[in-house]
Amino acid sequence: MGERYACAHWGSYVARGEGEALRLEPVADDPTPSVIGEGWLGAVRDRGTRILRPAIRKGWLDKRDGKSRNADGFVEVGWDEALDMAASELSRVIKTHGNRAIFAGSYGWASAGRFHHAQSQLRRFLNTIGGYVSAVDTYSHATGEVLLPHITGMSNRVFQDEVTSWPLLAAHCQLLVCFGGISGRTAQVMSSGTSRHEVDSWLQVAHRNGTRIVNISPNRSDMAIEFGAEWIAPRPNTDTALMMGIAHALLTAGKVDRAFLDRYTVGWDRLEAYLLGRTDGQAKTPEWAAAITGLSPETIRALAADMAALRTTISLTWGIQRADHGEQPLWMGLALAAMLGQIGTPGGGFAFGYGSTTPVGRPGNHINWPSLAQGQNPVKDFIPVARISDLLLHPGDSFTYDGETRTYPEIRLVYWVGGNPFHHHQDLNRLSRAWTRPETVIAHDIWWTATARRADIVLPINSPLERPDIMMNRRDPALMFMEALMPTIGESRSDHDVFRDLSRRLGSFDAFTEGRDEDGWLSHLWDQATAVAAKENVTLPDFEAFRAAGRFDCPWTDKTRTQFGAFVEDPEAHPLATPSGRIEISSDWIDRLGLADCPGHPVWLEPAEWLGKAGVDGMLHLVSGQPLTRLHGQIDNGPRSRASKVREREPVYLHPDTARRYGIGDGDIVLISNARGRCLAGAVMTDNVRPDVAWLATGAWFDPQVIDGDMVEVHGNPNVLTLDKGTSGLSQANIAHTTLVRIERWTSELPALTVFSPPAFAGR
Ligand SMILES: Nc1nc2c(c(=O)[nH]1)N[C@H]1C(S)=C(S)[C@@H](COP(=O)(O)OP(=O)(O)OC[C@H]3O[C@@H](n4cnc5c(=O)[nH]c(N)nc54)[C@H](O)[C@@H]3O)O[C@H]1N2
């Protein structure tokens, strides 16, 4: 017998013991196990937050009222009744309004298994009954998804795969300039699971090899202290201006590699004219950049000189572009690397995403393992993922996206499985208003998340620890069988089982199941994987042997990559898939769209909110990055995340000077507010953040309460404060990191949390 494994986006574990004695031990070959895993079992076993039985919201049951979502209680019902209701509601909406009235973008991270992948199950099911309105791109890096194909000819996925491998970076890079740092905090995670975490180990190698690291971030801890990084902290959202100041310094010092620009890029002349102020009368000098960023011109000049003198990689975290005009730092970062002429060398050039998740830059062969086939969606309408509130509030309005003008359809039914919009979306008070619009909301979750609490038909799902599955990730060498390690909690079932039974009711059972049960599907996926592996000359064991062993390690090929390597070696033989075949420093295609908020070459545009704006005295810039102790909102209810809180509230990191200025002490509860919303958080002092920044992680479960007549989110969820606006008419990406707030000590009584207790249940 082999081991029993459990896999999650934050790592892989060996199960020890049974029943109450069950423990999860990180796999032995993981050099840096995640802290997130420490809270997993506790969260799964927490019956107070688990959804135990199907539940129907009373206001919907009684009078189909959408206004009272989250205001009235739930009626628990049996599975048959709940599924009958869901099926008849789906049929009613499809018959009366068509499938264009169903929104099932259903964005979110769900679980790491290949088969019980929530969105795949949902979409496969809905495609058998006529389809749904979908969502495109991610909250993670939507500007990359839209912009990179136009300027590099690579999809974001390919670009990410091609980022220069860590061993080459660690061996050759002399100066690593990291916009947004490179952080072990975010490198804990890898979508679809990982057998190891190695980003800190690679940074260690680079450090030992003498790579100089510059961390450009409002938060010093975005780079671990032991790597001796210099810390440069510009005002948030001013990175583009900083890059332009550096570019101008390179220009005046004669340090621009014009031969590289001539051979490998198009449109440099237009950017040059702009940098020199020929197009708008404003030269983008280091002095100009200094006034915007709050840095000194000397810092900017010194950085420019070092970048020109040393083998330099310009690295951007994904977070940089989660801001107003987020296309610009991405485009300008690439342009700056092109000016240095080091693109295509090992250790030089441009990278996007080191550390944002663990596999970016991981060497090795990628194997495209199978996933559950979703079928074809007959409905062609979609939204850019972060336009959810606009969709619900403004049916019939048009929006632009990637060169097209489209219309929001009218949504009657929302179906959410494996994601939590009341975690991930910006301006949650606005989303709450939008959320009253649909006639029906159906949600599946493991826990009573804020979204489940705002659904009409709530179906309880078992956790990955309660069902078998397979982890196979194209960027990880280990394939693992995820054993069911504990009995199902409450009456929960898998998403697949739910859709099986719904498809039976809606007449698409055969199309949905193809005659397979769960075991049938797992072995079918394994058969497909076996065929894929054979093409790579890897022989997989048969399914039963794999299941018994629990793990199969594909032979590790030490394949490394250099971003743009082949193109730079021979641009005629390996042109990029851009209109010009080269890196597009200016894009005629984007220029022709005539977008004021994303013109044809990189520009500095003031963000909607930032510290350089007139009249914002006394405000702080809110940065709401990823949480250390959980995956977004997932397992915030577990013991590890709860232990990180201050008087049960999410910690907000403040500089001691800021705290003094506002009369706030370490451990005080503070009210953070702006015109959109208010939340409470627990103050933690650190001189690792800029004095005009408040750093509050995402993911505290949304707990809005009416206090003295006003709505206050009492737990520390930054998304009551963030701005719900697209980056630009090109990508429409979210701008979570563009938010100004006020802060003050909370002197009233501290309200109790309600969100870690079950919602109210009512009789019929
Ligand atoms: N302010 C701010 N907001 C942000 C960000 C930010 O930086 N700042 N980051 C954004 C980013 S990059 C992202 S990716 C999003 C993440 O947003 P989400 O992915 O929506 O967040 P999660 O909390 O991971 O939500 C996943 C949900 O799926 C549930 N789940 C897990 N497994 C299963 C399953 O098998 N079946 C079902 N039915 N449910 C399951 C979990 O319980 C959880 O409620 O947040 C975005 N929001």
Ligand SMILES: Nc1nc2c(c(=O)[nH]1)N[C@H]1C(S)=C(S)[C@@H](COP(=O)(O)OP(=O)(O)OC[C@H]3O[C@@H](n4cnc5c(=O)[nH]c(N)nc54)[C@H](O)[C@@H]3O)O[C@H]1N2
């Ligand atoms: N532990 C943990 N890890 C995670 C996740 C999680 O929920 N928990 N989520 C995963 C997901 S879905 C994603 S998409 C990735 C996201 O990975 P990232 O996008 O890299 O993570 P963030 O924390 O949003 O941003 C990184 C840092 O950018 C800095 N920053 C913000 N605004 C600016 C700015 O204007 N200028 C500069 N220079 N710096 C700025 C912030 O200080 C922040 O700490 O993380 C993944 N990893």
Ligand SMILES: [Mo]
């Ligand atoms: Mo993300």
